[in-house]
Structures are given as structure tokens and as C-alpha cells.
Amino acid sequence: MNSAFQRNLALLHRFEDWLLTALVVFMVLLAGAQILLRNVFDSGFAWAEPLLRALVLWSAMLGAVIATREDQHIGLDFIGRWVSGVKLRIARFIALTFAAVLCGLMAWHSWALVQLDLEGGTEGVLGISAWMLELILPLGFGLMALRFLIRSVLPPKSHELLPEAGA
Amino acid sequence: EVLKIATTAPDGTAWMREMRAGAEAVRTRTEGRVELKYYPGGVMGDSNTVQRKIKIGQLQGGAFTGGEISNVNGDVQLYSLPFLFRSQAEVDAVRAKLDDRVKAGFEKGGFVALGLSGGGFAYIMSTRAIKTRDDLTASKVWVPQGDHIAEVAFKNAGVTPISLPLADVYTSLQTGLIDTAANTLAGAIAFQWHTKIKHVVDLPVSYVVGVIVVDKKAFDKVSAADQAILKDEMGKAFARLDQISIEDNGKAVEALKKQGITIYQPSAEETANWQKVGVDSAKQLEGEKALSGDLYKALNDEIAALRKK
Amino acid sequence: MIWLLIGVLVILAALGAPLFAILGAIALIGFHMAGQEGIAVAVEFYRLSDMPALIAIPLFTLAGYILAESKTPQRLVRLTNALVGWLPGGLAIVAVLACTLFTAFTGATGVTIIALGAVLYPALRQAQYGEKFSLGLLTASGSLGLLLVPSMPLILYGVVAQQFQTTPPVSIDALFRAGVLPCLLMVVMLGLYSAWHVRDVARPQRASAGELWAALKDAAWEIPLPFVILIGIYSGKLAASEAAAATALYVLLVTVLIRREIKLSQLPQVIRHAMVLVGGILVILGFSLALTNWLIDAEVPEKLFQFLRTHIPESNPFLFLLALNIFLLVFGMLLEGFPAIILLVPLVLPVAVRYGIDPVHLGIIFLANLQLGIFLPPLGINLYIASARFRQPVMTLVRAAVPFFLIMLAATLIITYWPGLSLWLAR
Numbered sequence: 001m002n003s004a005f006q007r008n009l010a011l012l013h014r015f016e017d018w019l020l021t022a023l024v025v026f027m028v029l030l031a032g033a034q035i036l037l038r039n040v041f042d043s044g045f046a047w048a049e050p051l052l053r054a055l056v057l058w059s060a061m062l063g064a065v066i067a068t069r070e071d072q073h074i075g076l077d078f079i080g081r082w083v084s085g086v087k088l089r090i091a092r093f094i095a096l097t098f099a100a101v102l103c104g105l106m107a108w109h110s111w112a113l114v115q116l117d118l119e120g121g122t123e124g125v126l127g128i129s130a131w132m133l134e135l136i137l138p139l140g141f142g143l144m145a146l147r148f149l150i151r152s153v154l155p156p157k158s159h160e161l162l163p164e165a166g167a
Numbered sequence: 168e169v170l171k172i173a174t175t176a177p178d179g180t181a182w183m184r185e186m187r188a189g190a191e192a193v194r195t196r197t198e199g200r201v202e203l204k205y206y207p208g209g210v211m212g213d214s215n216t217v218q219r220k221i222k223i224g225q226l227q228g229g230a231f232t233g234g235e236i237s238n239v240n241g242d243v244q245l246y247s248l249p250f251l252f253r254s255q256a257e258v259d260a261v262r263a264k265l266d267d268r269v270k271a272g273f274e275k276g277g278f279v280a281l282g283l284s285g286g287g288f289a290y291i292m293s294t295r296a297i298k299t300r301d302d303l304t305a306s307k308v309w310v311p312q313g314d315h316i317a318e319v320a321f322k323n324a325g326v327t328p329i330s331l332p333l334a335d336v337y338t339s340l341q342t343g344l345i346d347t348a349a350n351t352l353a354g355a356i357a358f359q360w361h362t363k364i365k366h367v368v369d370l371p372v373s374y375v376v377g378v379i380v381v382d383k384k385a386f387d388k389v390s391a392a393d394q395a396i397l398k399d400e401m402g403k404a405f406a407r408l409d410q411i412s413i414e415d416n417g418k419a420v421e422a423l424k425k426q427g428i429t430i431y432q433p434s435a436e437e438t439a440n441w442q443k444v445g446v447d448s449a450k451q452l453e454g455e456k457a458l459s460g461d462l463y464k465a466l467n468d469e470i471a472a473l474r475k476k
Numbered sequence: 477m478i479w480l481l482i483g484v485l486v487i488l489a490a491l492g493a494p495l496f497a498i499l500g501a502i503a504l505i506g507f508h509m510a511g512q513e514g515i516a517v518a519v520e521f522y523r524l525s526d527m528p529a530l531i532a533i534p535l536f537t538l539a540g541y542i543l544a545e546s547k548t549p550q551r552l553v554r555l556t557n558a559l560v561g562w563l564p565g566g567l568a569i570v571a572v573l574a575c576t577l578f579t580a581f582t583g584a585t586g587v588t589i590i591a592l593g594a595v596l597y598p599a600l601r602q603a604q605y606g607e608k609f610s611l612g613l614l615t616a617s618g619s620l621g622l623l624l625v626p627s628m629p630l631i632l633y634g635v636v637a638q639q640f641q642t643t644p645p646v647s648i649d650a651l652f653r654a655g656v657l658p659c660l661l662m663v664v665m666l667g668l669y670s671a672w673h674v675r676d677v678a679r680p681q682r683a684s685a686g687e688l689w690a691a692l693k694d695a696a697w698e699i700p701l702p703f704v705i706l707i708g709i710y711s712g713k714l715a716a717s718e719a720a721a722a723t724a725l726y727v728l729l730v731t732v733l734i735r736r737e738i739k740l741s742q743l744p745q746v747i748r749h750a751m752v753l754v755g756g757i758l759v760i761l762g763f764s765l766a767l768t769n770w771l772i773d774a775e776v777p778e779k780l781f782q783f784l785r786t787h788i789p790e791s792n793p794f795l796f797l798l799a800l801n802i803f804l805l806v807f808g809m810l811l812e813g814f815p816a817i818i819l820l821v822p823l824v825l826p827v828a829v830r831y832g833i834d835p836v837h838l839g840i841i842f843l844a845n846l847q848l849g850i851f852l853p854p855l856g857i858n859l860y861i862a863s864a865r866f867r868q869p870v871m872t873l874v875r876a877a878v879p880f881f882l883i884m885l886a887a888t889l890i891i892t893y894w895p896g897l898s899l900w901l902a903r
């Protein structure tokens with residue numbers, strides 16, 4: 001990989017991290033504000049509920065994208081204890097290429113979903129159409145497909161223990 | 168031909184019983200050429216999801232409330248305008264004239280309506296005492312997701328309603344996320360809301376309709392003779408439901424009273440105050456062109472003619 | 477052909493393919509064989525955004541991660557030690573109770589492992605409880621509490637069951653009352669086992685009044701948290717999703733702005749850690765929605781159940797209950813709580829009533845078994861959630877959970893064959 005590509009990749013990683021932070025902080029503040037409005041002032045935003053649900057999907061998909069680049073997806077993980085070296089790299093290559101293909105297929109199918117609601121004009125929330133809210137699916141699965149391809153040829157990342165898990 | 172039909176109506180309700188009876192009659196009369204298979208209780212998802220599944224051919228139709236399917240045919244909510252009707256007799260007279268036009272409205276959305284039925288009048292019900300419009304503005308009111316007319320009505324009454332899927336209303340009443348909703352009395356029992364609510368305002372707010380529609384592409388695969396049978400039998404099933412709903416709502420009043428639920432009778436002055444919401448909402452909806460202009464005019468003409476008699 | 481596909485998928489899973497990809501592949505193949513387009517799987521996956529209760533997962537996870545990165549676990553250890561640490565197995569008992577209440581509130585067992593595991597695991601380890609014991613205890617305790625008011629799966633069972641107009645009727649209140657003693661039985665059995673298991677761990681002396689006061693003051697910001705959630709939910713002021721939001725906001729404000737134990741610049745990293753886990757769980761949930769939908773459409777559970785029914789005479793409820801236990805365990809493992817309830821109650825209830833089983837008792841049997849299935853090897857989801865949370869191989873979790881599984885299995889059998897335990901308070 002050349003350095004310009006790596007720089008762009010690092011930039012993309014930073015962008016994902018910051019977008020995720022922004023979405024989650026907004027989610028916490030909006031959900032918190034909604035409780036205050038509802039319970040103290042007997043009011044609230046009608047759009048808060050559907051928007052919060054969209055935020056959950058977006059931040060979950062971004063989380064899954066980042067999980068891919070960090071080798072953190074949930075799965076049976078005993079292969080790493082049975083084999084190592086070249087054999088492990090081959091196992092990784094097969095398993096993660098399969099995941100890449102699945103994500104690629106899902107990107108394709110969820111793009112069809114976006115088009116379906118684009119044609120149907122299904123309403124979303126706050127004037128944002130449903131297809132725009134759905135965009136995260138082809139985007140997320142597409143990025144995950146690319147990431148799995150990249151990860152499939154790279155050595156596994158060692159999961160550094162969180163301080164609380166290693167205490 | 169198997170037509171897969173999804174609905175949020177729970178299994179075991181009169182709606183499912185009659186729809187199953189209709190399906191059985193269709194199967195017998197078409198000698199098994201046309202079968203209807205139901206997915207009750209919302210297992211296929213909310214109405215947006217069900218509509219997506221119809222578009223991709225996973226399902227061929229659905230049984231919806233007017234609010235759930237109003238994005239396909241806004242006219243399905245014609246009878247649901249707030250405080251429009253004063254009696255069941257008015258409803259019957261108007262529906263006899265206009266049902267076919269309402270049903271025909273689904274064609275341009277790519278659907279065929281097999282049956283249309285009235286679920287009865289919706290009443291405001293709450294876990295707290297609601298006597299006036301001011302009481303309502305201080306409550307946490309549920310509005311069905313995507314039900315534009317209900318949203319307009321509540322906003323005109325000065326409420327910011329909370330939009331949730333129907334399936335979440337019971338638990339939300341339980342947890343206090345909402346404390347007030349509107350539904351038919353039989354509906355309140357079918358969805359078990361009667362175990363949570365304590366008060367009902369005795370004022371018909373809106374007339375609720377249910378409709379069974381199938382995808383036009385799937386319908387066209389059926390022979391003309393079988394299409395006629397399908398429309399006939401499902402139409403009859405939904406006509407039976409009209410009568411059953413009236414009876415069930417009557418029984419529901421007694422059941423609610425037995426449960427110790429207060430049924431509050433507003434004074435004439437308060438009633439007039441509530442009904443103003445209807446006038447304001449109708450004006451707004453007319454301006455938005457939420458309903459076909461000529462159909463709305465026909466509706467008003469019919470009602471005016473009835474009340475002149 | 478089908479066996480070939482299954483074989484390939486099993487091999488891929490063994491080679492380390494993510495679980496969501498395996499589920500996604502099964503869903504795509506299943507829909508394809510049913511003559512459906514792949515877009516149907518995308519439509520099902522998108523139903524993740526139709527579930528209002530789902531927001532509790534990221535919010536509680538975030539709160540848990542923030543608390544975990546702060547000094548809260550240490551303060552909690554200090555306080556619990558001062559309060560009940562001198563009891564045999566005191567901290568384990570605290571862990572069981574806390575996990576039970578938390579699951580009752582959230583209705584989600586995985587969330588308990590994520591949010592409380594972060595606090596309790598280091599606390600247990602710090603109190604010199606064995607690693608395997610601590611992991612097993614937390615994995616098992618995760619699902620404890622599904623039987624306790626105001627657990628959402630319990631409510632869900634009631635709502636589905638009420639459609640059948642059974643005699644005697646299933647009221648939610650009756651279910652709430654029915655769940656109390658069985659839940660207590662499980663808590664007591666796990667507590668006794670824990671006390672026995674850690675009998676050799678050195679017990680500190682009873683804390684002085686001064687230390688107790690200092691520990692209370694130290695944890696002053698944390699102490700209101702469970703009470704706000706408790707009172708909020710029991711009084712009906714807060715829905716579970718609202719309690720989650722209140723918790724997340726409160727924890728964020730206290731830790732970042734008031735105590736400043738996490739710097740603002742560290743926050744993105746904490747959020748990333750939390751959401752990587754949430755993302756991993758929700759993609760699995762998304763595909764399991766698709767899979768469940770395919771199962772319903774292919775009538776797989778119904779066919780399975782019909783098969784079961786023809787082998788058991790109506791006159792033998794004991795045998796039926798035994799079959800039901802196995803059936804629910806396996807389906808609980810495969811399907812997770814909510815889909816399992818929605819899918820299986822309509823199938824099981826009418827038959828169970830004919831075998832003479834009280835529908836309220838059936839609800840408790842249902843949830844007790846699902847509670848076990850959720851961490852039943854090899855596919856119980858909580859094993860994977862705990863594996864991700866504690867960064868331990870799944871096999872380690874499986875082995876650690878075995879003794880706890882056996883205890884809860886014993887409790888479940890008592891609950892199943894002793895209707896009086898459930899019905900005494902309910903009827």
C-alpha cells in the first residue's frame with residue numbers, strides 16, 4: 001500500500017470516529033432532553049422518537065464498520081488457539097473473504113432497498129425521506145466489505161485488554 | 168395462487184376470525200386455485216415494512232387500518248375526519264354512497280381493495296381523568312405512526328402527540344411513556360389497553376376503518392372469475408365485520424364499566440369546544456389537499472343532505 | 477445440497493467468520509430457496525430502526541463503559557465490601573442481586589452483562605474471586621431477572637397469551653406476582669452456591685462505621701443512580717428507554733463534567749469502544765430478525781412442534797413438560813428472548829392448555845427456560861456477548877458457565893414441575 005492511500009485511509013478512520021462521537025452525543029442529549037420535556041414540561045418533540053431510532057441504526061452500523069477494521073466482530077474464536085502462523089493466516093483469509101462477500105451482497109441488496117423507497121417516496125422524519133435514513137446500510141456494508149478484504153490479508157490485531165477487563 | 172396477507176390485528180380477534188372464514192370460502196369456491204395465508208399480530212413488521220415486502224413480492228397484501236395505509240390512498244381516511252359523524256346512521260348512509268369510490272382510490276397506488284369495514288368510533292381514553300381540552304394538552308398522547316389525520320387533529324387540540332407503532336402502545340401505557348390514546352372500545356379490549364386505562368371520554372372522535380388490499384400485480388395473475396369470487400367473499404367478510412364491530416363495541420362498553428372504568432359525559436358546552444377541533448382540522452386538511460377535492464365535497468354534500476331531512 | 481451448505485457454514489464459523497455473516501448467509505440462502513429476492517433480507521435488517529426499545533442498548537452500554545473507565549468500580553467495591561463484604565460470598569451475592577434488578581428493568585440480558593459486567597468483573601477479581609467463577613457468575617446472572625417485574629419479556633408473554641382468551645385468564649398483574657418466588661428461588665440457589673464456592677477466600681473483617689461513612693460519601697454520585705431507575709420505572713414515570721437515557725446523560729455529566737475522571741478528549745475513544753460492541757451485537761440482531769422471518773414463513777417451528785406433539789399422549793403432561801423444557805431451551809438458544817416469545821407462545825400455549833397447564837404457570841416456565849437458553853452452549857447469545865465484553869474466548873465462557881447453568885437448570889426444573897411456586901401468589 002502506498003503512503004497516499006494510507007493517509008487517506010487514516011483520514012477516513014478519523015472521520016468515522018468523529019462522526020460516531022457526534023451521533024452518539026447527539027443521541028444522548030436528544031433522548032435526555034426528551035425525558036425532561038415530557039416529564040417536567042408535559043411537551044416534547046414528535047420527531048424525537050423516530051429520529052432516535054434512526055440514530056441507533058446509524059451509530060450501530062458505524063460501530064460495526066469500526067469493529068471490522070479492529071477485528072472485533074463477535075464470532076467463534078477458538079481457531080486462534082488451535083493453529084498459528086501460516087495456517088491461521090489462511091483460515092483468516094477464507095473466513096474474512098467470505099464475510100467480505102456477504103457484506104458486498106448486503107450492500108447490493110440494501111442499495112436496492114434505498115432505490116425502492118426512493119421510488120416509493122416513503123416518508124422518514126423531519127422531512128428526511130426514508131431512503132436517506134437507509135443510506136447507511138449500503139454505505140456501512142460496502143465499507144465493511146472493503147475492510148474485510150483488507151483485513152483478510154493482514155495479520156490479526158491483538159485485542160489489547162480494556163483496563164476494566166484486565167484488572 | 169397463494170396470497171400472503173400481513174396485518175397487525177392480533178390472532179383470535181373477530182377481524183382474524185372473519186378474514187379466515189372469508190379465505191376458507193374463497194378456497195372452496197375457487198376449488199383451491201386461490202388461497203389466502205395470513206400473518207397476524209404484526210409478525211411481518213409495521214405498515215411501512217409490510218408495504219416494502221409487498222413491493223418486493225414477499226407478501227401480496229395486507230389488512231390495514233385507514234391510518235396505516237393512508238400514504239397509498241389518502242381518501243381511505245375520508246370517514247376518519249375528527250368529529251365528522253354524529254351517529255352510526257349517518258355513517259351507514261354516507262358509506263353506502265361513497266365506499267366504492269374510496270376503494271377505487273387504491274388502484275392508482277397499485278393495489279386492489281377487497282373489502283372495507285368500519286371498526287366503529289374511536290374514543291379518547293386515558294390513565295388520567297380527562298374532562299376538558301385543557302386536560303388533554305397536559306397528557307402524553309399516542310398517535311399511530313404515519314396517521315396524518317390523527318396528528319393534525321391532536322395538534323389542533325394543542326397536543327404534541329407521541330408517534331409509536333401500534334404494537335408498542337400497550338407497553339408504553341404500562342411504563343408511562345404515554346398515558347392517553349384514542350381507539351374503538353372493542354379495539355381497546357383486543358389490545359388489552361383496558362387493563363391500563365381508567366377513563367374514557369364519551370364523545371365519538373373519529374370513525375375508524377380497516378381495509379384489506381392486495382397488490383394489483385398479484386391480483387391480475389388470478390383469473391377474472393376467481394377475482395370476482397375473491398372480491399365477493401372478502402367483501403362479504405368485511406361487511407359481516409361492520410355488524411360484528413357494532414355488537415362488539417356495545418359489549419365493550421359493558422365490559423369497561425364492569426372493570427370500573429369511568430365513562431365521562433362532557434357537557435354540551437365542552438362538546439362544542441371539542442368539536443371545534445374537527446372544524447379546524449378539516450380546514451387544515453382541505454388546505455393541504457390530503458383528500459381528493461371532489462370526494463370531500465361529495466362527503467359534505469351527503470352529510471348536509473342527511474341533516475336537512 | 478442442504479447438508480453441503482450447512483457443512484460449509486460450520487467450517488467457515490470454525491475458521492473464525494463473524495457470526496453475523498453466518499446468520500446473514502443462512503438468511504440469504506433461506507430466502508433464495510423460498511423464491512424471494514435478497515432485498516427481503518435488507519428489508520428485515522432495516523427493521524432494527526422500527527424498535528423503540530432498542531435505544532436502551534447503546535445508551536446503557538455507553539453508561540456502562542463510561543462508569544467502567546471512571547473510578548466507579550473501585551468505589552462500588554469499597555462500598556459493597558463495607559456493607560456486605562464480610563458475609564460469605566458477599567460480593568457474589570451483591571452481583572447476583574444487581575444483575576437481577578438490572579435485567580428486570582431493561583428486559584435485555586446482554587445489556588446487563590455489558591453494563592454491569594464492566595463494574596462487577598473487576599470488583600469480583602479485586603475481591604480475590606476466581607476468574608472462571610467470576611466469568612460464569614456474571615454470564616449466568618445476566619439473564620436472571622427476566623421473571624421479575626417489570627421485565628418486558630414477561631409483559632410480552634402476557635400480551636400474546638391474552639389473545640387466546642384462556643380460562644383461567646392471563647393478566648399481566650398475575651404474571652408479575654407469579655414471577656416473584658421463582659425468581660427468588662434462582663437468586664437464593666445461586667447465592668448459596670456462591671457462598672459455598674468462595675468459602676476459602678479470605679473474608680475481610682466487618683468494616684468500621686468510619687469506613688462505611690467514608691465509602692458512602694465516596695460513592696455519593698453513584699448511589700442515586702439505581703434508585704432513580706428503580707423509582708422512575710416502578711412509579712411509571714420512566715420507560716426503560718427513558719431510564720436508559722437518564723442514566724447515560726447522568727453518568728456522562730457526572731463523570732466528564734463534574735468529577736472529570738474522563739477527559740473530554742478521551743470521550744471519543746470511550747464512545748468508540750462502546751459502539752464497536754453495540755454495532756457488533758446489532759448486526760447479529762438484524763440478521764436474526766431476517767432469519768426469524770424466514771423461519772415463520774417456512775413454518776419451521778410449527779413443523780417441529782407438530783412432530784413433537786404426535787409423540788406425546790395428551791394424558792402425559794409430565795412428558796409434555798419435559799419435552800417443552802428441551803424445546804424451549806433449544807429455541808431460546810437459537811432465537812433470543814423476544815422473537816422466541818412472539819414465535820413460540822402462539823404455538824405452545826393452545827397445546828399446553830390442553831395438557832392441563834395453567835397459562836400463567838406456562839409463562840413462568842417459558843421465561844425460565846428462555847433464561848437458560850440465552851446462555852446455553854454452543855449458540856446462546858450471552859456467551860458471545862460475555863466473550864466480547866470480557867475479551868475472553870467463547871470456550872472459556874462456556875466452561876465457566878457450566879456449574880451455574882446446572883444450578884439454574886435445577887431451579888428451572890423445580891419451577892416447571894411445582895406449579896404452586898408460581899401460582900401461590902398469582903391466584
Ligand code: NA
Nearest residue numbers: 581583626628
Ligand atoms: Na422493563
Ligand code: NA
Nearest residue numbers: 575579618620
Ligand atoms: Na440479570
